[in-house]
Amino acid sequence: MSEETxxxxxxxxxxxxxxxxxxxxxxxxxxxxxxxxxxxLVTPTGSSMGFIDPGRISLIDTSGQLVSGDAPTKEIPLHSAFYETRHGAGAVVHLHSCHSVVLSVLPETDPDNVIPPITAYSVMKLGRVKLLPYFMPGDPAMGDAVRGLLGKRSAVLLANHGPVVCGKDLDAAVYAMEELEEAAKLTLLCRGLSPTLLTQAQVSDLAERFDVSW
Structure with a gap:
């Protein structure tokens, strides 16, 4: 089986x-x-992720032109920004998952550190998650905002929109996205309960061991 297939x-x-x-x-x-x-390779615009036809996935060349398949998602600038700034990025996943979106609109959410260190796995897989401002879907300014992070974040949360994560490959990006949504759920469940978080020393050890930004 070929790499593309x-x-x-x-x-x-x-x-x-x-x-x-x-x-x-x-x-x-x-x-x-x-x-x-x-x-x-990019999922087509207007397509349901429950019914993706592998043969119709958009193929984009290195100059940004559509080579084959259906027209690509309008969020191409967002994806491209991660590939341009994150060394080793091999896949990007963007969802509108419920708990992450809720977290993106609450005033008490820390915009520089959306997910508090409740579990080791959120630190290991995500590092520090940045909340970016609201942009109209498809606005190229989303890509500019990601570039402004200078490759220091592998995961961001778009206000009133949803999470975006990159990984070394597709499996890693999906696992990180799943972790982000679960961590957002845990964060919301812990609100007002004064949870015991990981200490700064524990977080620093994890960040060093798994080479993530914190």
Whole structure:
């Protein structure tokens, strides 16, 4: 099986899995994978992640032109910004998952550190998550905002919109996205309960061991 075929099948499989588990709905959410030659495979615009046809996934060349497949998601600038600034990024996942969106609109959410260190796994898989301002969906300014982070964050939360994460490959990006949504749920459940968080020393040890920004 070729690299491209494997990536197409992986995108369709993971997209359906996340759709079936209620992590995205309707035609929301998008996924991209960067191939070893720099081309991108991207879920098409207006498509439901529960019914992605691998053969119709958009193939984008290194100059940003559509080579084959349906028209790509309008969030291409957002995806491209991660690939341009995060060394080793091989996949990007963007969802409108419920708990993460709720966290993005609450005034008490820390914009520089959306997810408090409740568990080791959120630190290990996400590092410090940045809340970015609201942008109209598809606005290229979202990409500019990600570039402004200078590659220091692998996960961001778009206000009134949803989370975006990148990973070294598709599996890693999906696992990180799942962790972000679960951590957002835990954060909301702990609100007002004075939870015992990981100490700064514990967080620093994790950040060093797993090479994440904190």
């Amino acid at each position: 494997k990536a197409r099948d992986g995108i369709a499989r993971w997209a359906k899995s996340m759709f079936d588990r209620g992590l995205t709905n309707g035609s929301s959410g998008n996924i991209s994978v960067r191939l070893s030659d720099g081309r991108l």
